[in-house]
Amino acid sequence: MLEILILGRGGQGAQTAGNLLARAFFEGGHWVQSFSTYGGARRGTPVMSSLRVDDRPVRLRCNITAADAMLCFDDSLLDKGFLAQGGDEALIVVNSPRPAGDFQPRAAQRIIPVDGRAIARRNGMGKVVNAALLGAFAAALGAPDLDRLTGVIRAFAPARKDENVAAAREAYQLLSPATEEA
């Protein structure tokens, strides 16, 4: 089973990103379970989205405590508490213009920064970073397939479909070679 955590601030689209990623895996023939918790959350406060991917129905109904991969929408949220929720070898993609050396991973975790804001802006998405971050995350993770991901983004983006897809594609291509080298 692949366990993924997505952390963002309320309004950034972390919950939507989790559901889109779930759909891309589902369309690729996997069983998925995607859930978020909110309620007291307001715009700007941390929102966590959880995703499990497996080749059989997911039965667990508890929190993810040792994620295989994590996507962080805001580098100010990337603290020890967040890293503690990742497994010892977790792959972490963080939205940040800073270099990888600025981050201190735990154990054998790997942190890959990607400037999602710059990619979003270049592709006409303004401050809306979730498509760009999903593209980067899929490249780092090696799944889901780019065409499947962009197909889902195109189908579900409420507006600016071409721009969303272009942002996801640019981020994916930006990270693909880096991931292969690593």
Place this chain on the structure above:
Amino acid sequence: MNAPAKHEADRLHEMQLLSGNHAVAWGVCLAAPDVAPVYPITPQTPILEKLIAFQAEGAFQAELVTPESEHSAMAACIAAAAAGARVFTATSSQGLMLMHELLHYAAGARMPIVMFNVNRTPAAPWGFWPDQIDSLSQRDTGWVQLYSESPQDSLDTVIQAFRVAEAAELPVMVSHDAFYVSHAVEPVHLPQPEAVRSFLPRTARSFTLDPARGQSLGAPIGQVDWNRTRRDLERAMGGVEALVNEAGALWGNITGRTGGALDLYRTDGAELVFVTMGSMAGTAREAVDRLRADGVAAGLLRVRLFRPLPAEALRAALAGVDCAIVLDRNHAPGTGGVLHQELRAALFDAVSPPRLHGCLAGVGGVNVPVERLTALARDLAGARPAPNPLWLE
């Protein structure tokens, strides 16, 4: 649950990705109620939102009533049901408790209303987390209570609830846990509309209000007649377990997914059995598999029908089991976990009952991972039960 992955992948093509709440809305849409008075509340609101979307598309024909409170929503449910309508409502936590007075009324008047409740912590303090005390504290109102484990279970159960409610002429409440089920987006199989229509035939009621006939409903009566209504209610409750099992078996013939009053998982030859309700059962299944792989004869008993409590079936399921661990995601101050209390009473005087441990597990939505359950099983397997329940962190 243990089918090979290849077959599972084949099944996926026929499924839709839905949250637990949207799965409920699909089930309700297919059950085609005539009237649906609903007041929104987190985390139930997506049920109402989806029903409104279905209505806008022309797929949901019910008269959707959005009154000013849950109390008024239940009043509208009772009135519509009394006129012979098939009725659905949905709520959560504070909303359910605001309905409390009318829950007694609906059951006393024998109205076959189906309600979906999303289990959520009651205030104070304010919270939005999975906890079943909201519905469990309504246990003596005369409503049938069913608990769902997953989005698929919620869809299947809400459809079955209409059949049970209308056959027993009793209101039925189905609950699922906030977030772990209500907001979990998963593959869900949607039944064919025609199959649901034949599963839920429109049946004649023994009593409906009709302007053409001069009758009253719920008017003041004497002690003896009032007493008789409770005997009738008890008799109706007595038939519910069989109706739930029958509805589950029939649903199984249609969909391949059965579901009775109790759901037993790997209990054959089990020496240690977890007993729980709702979403906790999913995590407990994984714990059972891990314990079995380590040579511990573990099993799971999920109580799907809580009211009426299937006492005889519980006794039979736990006969000869060495140790039972009740996982209560609720807290009744002063007595512990509700399911633990109920089970203690049901097993009193039973032949060879298990040692029964009560655990307050996941109260307020705190996380209960698989490792916590496997560790708990090892700690309690040979232990003498404590008189007071054990709080899991």
